[in-house]
Amino acid sequence: MFKTLRKTAASLLAAVTIMAVPMAVPVAVHAQDNIQNCLAGGTSLDVGTGATCPTADTKVGTDRINSIVKTIVNIFSAIVGIVSVIMIIFGGFKYITSGGDSGNVSAAKNTIIYAVIGLVVVALAQFIVQFVLNKVSSPGGV
Numbered sequence: 001m002f003k004t005l006r007k008t009a010a011s012l013l014a015a016v017t018i019m020a021v022p023m024a025v026p027v028a029v030h031a032q033d034n035i036q037n038c039l040a041g042g043t044s045l046d047v048g049t050g051a052t053c054p055t056a057d058t059k060v061g062t063d064r065i066n067s068i069v070k071t072i073v074n075i076f077s078a079i080v081g082i083v084s085v086i087m088i089i090f091g092g093f094k095y096i097t098s099g100g101d102s103g104n105v106s107a108a109k110n111t112i113i114y115a116v117i118g119l120v121v122v123a124l125a126q127f128i129v130q131f132v133l134n135k136v137s138s139p140g141g142v
Contacts, residue, residue, distance in 0.1 A: 066133045073129045080122045087115035 091111030098104035 063137070066137055069129065069133060073125065077122045077126055080118060084115045084118040084122070087118075088112055091115060 088111075091108050094111060095105065095108035098108055
């Protein structure tokens with residue numbers, strides 16, 4: 001029964017990972033060839049459309065990288081959080097059905113402890129990433 005439950009949990013984790021990874025990977029976009037005009041000092045991307053070159057006050061660079069990093073960390077945190085809660089439930093189920101066998105009881109306790117440690121690490125990762133991104137994006141730098 002535990003083997004079936006373990007296989008089901010592993011299959012569920014694999015399915016969630018397979019669905020979540022493409023959402024976290026940025027899509028490659030090809031810029032227009034006229035960007036060379038901007039790099040050469042011009043002011044117009046395309047004469048026909050009137051599109052202008054981005055200026056220095058356009059929000060690019062650090063802000064975009066920060067938002068991408070925050071999104072990726074949030075997605076992985078949600079996935080790890082869900083998996084940790086599932087593992088806590090699974091560990092509780094193992095603990096209840098251990099029948100007093102010391103080996104099964106210790107395995108169930110370890111499952112619960114490692115799942116709680118995973119939740120703590122995810123919570124700390126959120127705080128650490130926010131702290132680092134705030135320090136990097138502040139005007140004074142690091």
